[in-house]
Amino acid sequence: MTRPTALIADDEPLLRDALARQLAQAWPELDVVAQARNGREAVKLFEAKRPDVCFLDVHMPGLSGVEAAREIGRRAHLVFVTAYDHYAVQAFAHGVLDYLVKPVEPARLADTVARLKERLGGAQPALNTEALLQQLSAQLAQLKGGSAVPAPLRWLRAQVGQTLRMIAVEEIDYLRSDTKYTLIAWRGDGGQPGEALVRLPLRELAAQLDPEQFAQVHRSVVVNLRAISHVTRGDNETADIHLRGRREVLPVSRSYLHLFRQM
Structure with a gap:
């Protein structure tokens, strides 16, 4: 049986390594085939490696995790990693996309892994997430422009x-x-x-x-x-x-x- 593969994208190398170690414990069968430093590198490595799952930090310089997800689309299962509950509440309450809040808690990661295993047991990601990703991308653009106030730092x-x-x-x-x-x-x-x-x-x-x-x-x-x-x-x-x-x-x-x- 083919081992599931994953990509981790985060501009903080220590956080990338930390998530990789946590995944090794929570999902030993998973093979992390690529680690990206930003959104553009994430898209490039995705095209080269074609992993089954992408763990994308929401805030990365240049191309954000949300913008990278729009380019990856339905070709992989997406999990956003964020330090802000603001996104978790507004964007992920739909149950369409999964997320992890930094620092990643083992119990939450275990739940996410269980859902990913279930989804990987089916076919390609069946849900059309483009509309939601477009909404998230617009929210990020507003935050960068100063027209919206993010949740306080946690x-x-x-x-x-x-x-x-x-x-x-x-x-x-x-x-x-x-x-x-x-x-x-x-x-x-x-x-x-x-x-x-x-x-x-x-x-x-x-x-x-x-x-x-x-x-x-x-x-x-x-x-x-x-x-x-x-x-x-x-x-x-x-x-x-x-x-x-x-x-x-x-x-x-x-x-x-x-x-x-x-x-």
Whole structure:
């Protein structure tokens, strides 16, 4: 019996490798025949390898995973991988396309594998997904143009030594600008404080955070409001934020003192 084959497309090499390892455990019979760094490479490798299943990251530079899926069409079974539940709710509730939310949970992957095995037992993908893919592609174009607001960021990828950490945004205590990087201070396993640098400017990260939970208190600091223990006023123009379980004291500049007027 011929082994089923798959392609994985993600612009993050560590995430590609991580998904390949998870698939090796959840679906030992599956042969990952290609890994792509972007949508264009995914289409090119698909034409060369013709895998049965394509795992496509929604957000990739150049050609997105959705746009790549439109070119692949009904010639393969499609599974989208996304960090945003926004797409899961709006696009995949139809049950036509399958998806995985980063970080990929073993239970969810097992369910997806079971559905794929069942579909592979039939003929070619029978459902016409072109209309839905066109709708998804239009949504992505709107997001790129700034005419729509995506769901708040839920997970953040950060390099800690040789390890790629997936940090839940709700576990972040604060973010501080550090030249070309942003320092992320979060609660790790067992509530232990942890820190990591990400290659994204604070402004870009702040725009993706839930404004109900995070507030900018200084041009170089964004804080999780739930992590605040208390705030002390220094003078009429500044204040200091004290965090639960941390020694760091975060500055509040004059421009943001209005957030704490009730003190």
